[in-house]
Amino acid sequence: MAPSSSSGLTFKLHPLVIVNISDHYTRVKTQLNPPASICASGHGSNNGEAMIQQNPRVYGCVIGVQRGRTVEIFNSFELLYDPSTQTLDRSFLEKKQELYKKVFPDFYILGWYSTGSDAEESDMHIHRALMDINESPVYVLLNPAINHAQKDLPVTIYESELHVIDGIPQLIFVHTSYTIETVEAERISVDHVAHLKPSDGGSAATQLAAHLTGIHSAIKMLNSRIRVLYQYLAAMQKDDIPCDNSLLRQVSSLLRRLPAMESERFQDNFLMEYNDKLLITYLAMITTCSSNMNEMVDKFNTAYDRNTRRGGRTAFM
Amino acid sequence: MDIEQKQAEIIDQLVKRASTCKSEALGPLIIEATSHPSLFAFSEILALPNVAQLEGTTDSVYLDLLRLFAHGTWGDYKCNATRLPHLSPDQILKLKQLTVLTLAESNKVLPYDTLMVELDVSNVRELEDFLINECMYAGIVRGKLDQLKRCFEVPFAAGRDLRPGQLGNMLHTLSNWLNTSENLLISIQDKIKWADNMSEMDKKHRKEAEEGVEEVKKSLSMKRE
Numbered sequence: 001m002a003p004s005s006s007s008g009l010t011f012k013l014h015p016l017v018i019v020n021i022s023d024h025y026t027r028v029k030t031q032l033n034p035p036a037s038i039c040a041s042g043h044g045s046n047n048g049e050a051m052i053q054q055n056p057r058v059y060g061c062v063i064g065v066q067r068g069r070t071v072e073i074f075n076s077f078e079l080l081y082d083p084s085t086q087t088l089d090r091s092f093l094e095k096k097q098e099l100y101k102k103v104f105p106d107f108y109i110l111g112w113y114s115t116g117s118d119a120e121e122s123d124m125h126i127h128r129a130l131m132d133i134n135e136s137p138v139y140v141l142l143n144p145a146i147n148h149a150q151k152d153l154p155v156t157i158y159e160s161e162l163h164v165i166d167g168i169p170q171l172i173f174v175h176t177s178y179t180i181e182t183v184e185a186e187r188i189s190v191d192h193v194a195h196l197k198p199s200d201g202g203s204a205a206t207q208l209a210a211h212l213t214g215i216h217s218a219i220k221m222l223n224s225r226i227r228v229l230y231q232y233l234a235a236m237q238k239d240d241i242p243c244d245n246s247l248l249r250q251v252s253s254l255l256r257r258l259p260a261m262e263s264e265r266f267q268d269n270f271l272m273e274y275n276d277k278l279l280i281t282y283l284a285m286i287t288t289c290s291s292n293m294n295e296m297v298d299k300f301n302t303a304y305d306r307n308t309r310r311g312g313r314t315a316f317m
Numbered sequence: 318m319d320i321e322q323k324q325a326e327i328i329d330q331l332v333k334r335a336s337t338c339k340s341e342a343l344g345p346l347i348i349e350a351t352s353h354p355s356l357f358a359f360s361e362i363l364a365l366p367n368v369a370q371l372e373g374t375t376d377s378v379y380l381d382l383l384r385l386f387a388h389g390t391w392g393d394y395k396c397n398a399t400r401l402p403h404l405s406p407d408q409i410l411k412l413k414q415l416t417v418l419t420l421a422e423s424n425k426v427l428p429y430d431t432l433m434v435e436l437d438v439s440n441v442r443e444l445e446d447f448l449i450n451e452c453m454y455a456g457i458v459r460g461k462l463d464q465l466k467r468c469f470e471v472p473f474a475a476g477r478d479l480r481p482g483q484l485g486n487m488l489h490t491l492s493n494w495l496n497t498s499e500n501l502l503i504s505i506q507d508k509i510k511w512a513d514n515m516s517e518m519d520k521k522h523r524k525e526a527e528e529g530v531e532e533v534k535k536s537l538s539m540k541r542e
Contacts (some may be wrong), residue, residue: 216509226495234488245358246358258494
């Protein structure tokens with residue numbers, strides 16, 4: 001159902017849109033299935049309803065800028081979907097469009113989004129409805145199923161094209177490729193989300209483990225890339241592949257950058273900082289120990305010291 | 318890297334022209350290649366069969382010149398100045414630039430004195446001008462000039478053409494790098510395990526201490542009764 005697009009447009013997607021869509025979906029899903037009653041809803045209703053309840057489809061509009069052959073999708077907002085007529089609420093859409101126009105005068109409605117695993121036939125109706133606002137809307141589909149093995153984003157962008165099938169020209173969805181484009185503010189927030197530490201993992205060990213795991217995966221990636229270079233050079237030496245001099249030059253200039261840090265100043269500074277940190281940790285430890293000791297001695301004195309006090313003090317035990 | 322991209326077109330053009338023209342015309346072509354301001358890579362031209370044929374003929378000086386530009390330095394030129402054709406100022410400049418690249422191959426920190434000797438410059442001002450204008454603005458090196466210590470720190474220098482033996486060295490360096498990073502990965506994993514173990518032990522210790530306190534409290538309350 002989704003061959004590749006041939007329109008030649010390049011699509012750039014901002015992470016804000018992806019976060020908005022997933023946020024919308026999560027909110028609707030949580031509102032439909034409040035955590036306390038998930039078990040109840042599973043038994044009582046019939047299967048069809050339960051399915052829809054557990055995986056609601058949300059709909060919304062994407063807006064952005066189209067410059068020449070580049071379509072850049074900046075933002076999105078939610079829309080009301082009327083399941084009985086299978087259309088989107090038109091007046092709501094227009095009202096929202098006006099509001100957004102006031103704040104972002106450059107942004108046009110570029111298309112719409114939805115969640116699900118694959119594009120369906122009913123989506124074509126909505127697509128056609130939007131075609132009077134934008135003559136070639138885009139359809140952004142987010143697959144909310146979490147798949148840990150998958151490395152790419154579960155977001156697909158479809159365009160509509162007129163294909164002749166069985167002699168009848170029909171509009172069908174075709175797959176287009178897209179790139180992710182970020183503004184500095186978006187990059188900071190995505191980075192922040194990626195580095196979320198568990199809020200109850202206050203203990204030093206879990207934080208240390210998380211930090212080290214991050215470094216570990218970074219070095220693993222570096223390792224795999226160096227291995228690729230190594231195998232490439234080895235093959236070149238055995239004459240399995242023709243010598244590419246420009247590449248060899250680049251590799252030699254890269255290798256010359258190792259070792260990255262060798263001056264004595266670095267060693268001195270590094271050792272000094274290391275010693276400072278150790279000293280401070282030691283000092284903090286000594287302070288805690290001495291305060292604990294102090295407390296213990298006080299308690300000991302209060303508990304066992306009644307022999308030296310004459311008059312007035314009764315025994316505690 | 319950008320230098321390679323800049324050079325790629327020039328190299329393609331020259332290679333096409335060199336492969337089509339005859340051996341007499343190769344001489345001027347080589348001279349043009351060696352004076353071109355953005356061209357620092359000559360091994361593609363060296364690899365052409367027409368150029369290799371120049372060996373042993375009257376024009377073999379041009380081949381030697383090309384080889385000098387591919388692998389040699391200004392010092393090499395001065396030693397062999399009698400055998401090689403006279404260089405134009407453009408070529409002299411280029412050869413000096415290539416000399417800086419070769420020096421950057423062995424050390425990352427180049428003292429001014431070495432540079433002055435290698436490049437035949439007498440004062441620091443000229444040396445610094447040369448380094449800034451010809452090398453850094455051309456993009457072949459990136460670095461910092463340290464006037465107090467009189468040295469030039471080079472974290473990045475573009476690659477020169479490879480001598481035949483250098484490929485083995487590069488493989489060796491790469492394999493060392495691989496081994497080091499693998500060892501690093503292993504030690505990081507060990508550290509993670511250590512951190513987890515330590516936190517486990519700490520929790521156990523804390524629990525034991527609390528249990529001891531509970532027991533003492535119970536025994537005390539029982540004694541009272």
